[in-house]
Amino acid sequence: MHTTTMTRVTSLIGATLLGLTTLQASAAPEIPPIPAVQGDVVQAEGDFKIKFSIGTTQSGAQYRGLEYFEKIVEQRSDGHIQVELFHSAQLGDDLQAVSNLQSGTLEMTAPSTSPLVGMFPEFAVFDLPFLFPTPEVADKVLDGEIGQKMLDDASRQGLVAIGWAENGYRQLTNSATPVTSPDDLDGLKIRTMQNDIHLGIWRTLGANPTPMSFAELFTALEQGVVDGQENPWITIEASKFIEVQDYASETNHVYTPFITLVSERFWNRLPAGYQQLVRDAAKQMGDYEREVSRTLNDQIKQQLKQAGMQITELTPEQVEVFQEKLAPVYDDWRDEIGGELIDAIRKASQ
Known part of the structure; x- marks a missing residue:
């Protein structure tokens, strides 16, 4: 091939690769940067x-939060506390991690509340449908007196919350039809977690809830x-899932x-100053992780739209129809979860 032609081809290939790289870069989510660490060094012995350990992946919001936690604790302890992060259930799933906290072989984990309902029945409140109308309401409840009481109540059985x-x-999501009302769900087979409240939600809405492990889900949809x-x-x-x-x-x-949970055995070895540091870091981690998550x-919702998924955003009136249909789920679980807790959250939501 002539040298000039070769140069043009090489330039064309380079430009094409550069274009692809730019396209991929523009599609990558823009994550809020990890904040600077605030506060003085904490003086304590040891x-x-x-x-x-967490069950979610390294690319998720939760791991990003953990990186901020690590930065705060290591800097403000002047390196006297070293933090090692494990993602993707490398040390076991949520329940295994909690068990390891209880035995003292793991120091910290941050599971979803759903797997812990067997230990803390009041956590089932977070599985109730449409309890938190906005993220701001969720923050208000969890960061207020109700959330603090739930942390205090969960600080037992070898755990500190x-x-x-x-x-x-x-x-x-589904492969059959846009869903704007419970009528659209009639007879649809919807995969759920093995969770009695979730099964009740979809059964009440007229769907056919089908519990199965997440690992089997893509193939089942396909x-x-x-x-x-x-x-x-x-x-x-x-x-x-957009593929199916x-x-x-x-x-x-x-x-x-x-x-966010800590092993009580580990906690009791920490000096009071370091306990407070870990508490403060957990709060800052949670605030930042929420920002990243949202x-x-x-x-990602916009990317899915652009990639061709038909996304229906329900109006407040459409949501109300779902809420009214699901009122019996609250009646079924009121005694088991605790009517006072449900009422307190609903009051805070108004």
């Missing part, structure tokens, strides 16, 4: 190590074993928090 973050709102599923936008995108689901509805039907969710 050197400590914290292994902090010190803060909240968010897993976020769950959304509905083969038509189930028609739809419900998860936060981040999970929907990361799991590539044409329709989505932004239902925000269940809001799930993460709870930023990612908004960006």
Whole structure:
């Protein structure tokens, strides 16, 4: 090939690759930067190590929050507390991690509340439908007296509960039809977690809830074993459900928090100054993680739209129809969860 022609081809290939790289870069979510650490160095005796394990991936909002926690604790302890992060259930799933806290072989974890309902029945309140109408209401409840009391009540059985973050709102996708009312769900097979409240929600709405493990879900959707599923936008995108689901509805039907837990055995070894440092860091981590979570969710919803998923955003009137239909779920669970807790949250939501 002539030298000039070769140069042109090389330039063309280079420009094409550069264009692809730019396209990929523009599609990548813009995550809020990790804030600077505020506060003086805490003076206390001893050197400590914290292994902090979560079930979510390294690319998610939760891990980003953990990186901020690590930065705060290591800087403000002047390196006397070293933090090691483990993502993607490397040290076990949520329940295994909690068990390891109780035995003292792991220092910290931050599971969703849903797997802990067996230990703390009041956590089932977070599985009730449409309890938190906005993220701001969720923050107000969890960061106020109600959230603090729930942390205090969960500080037993070898655990110390010190803060909240968010897993976020769950959304509905399916391969059959746009969903704007309960009537659209009639007979649809919807995959749910093995959770009695979630099964009750979809049964009450007229769907056919089908519990199965998350690991089996993509194949089940692909083969038509189930028609739809419900998860936060981040999970929907990361799991590539757009390949097997044409329709989505932004239902925000269940809001799930993460709870930050410490091993009581480890906690009792920490000097009071370091205990307070870890508490403060957990609060700052939670605030930042929520910001990242909400930023990612908004960006990812737009990316799914642009990629061809038909997303229906329910109006307040449409949401009200779902809420009215689901009133019996509250009646069924009122005694088990605690009517006072449900009423207190509803009052704070107004």
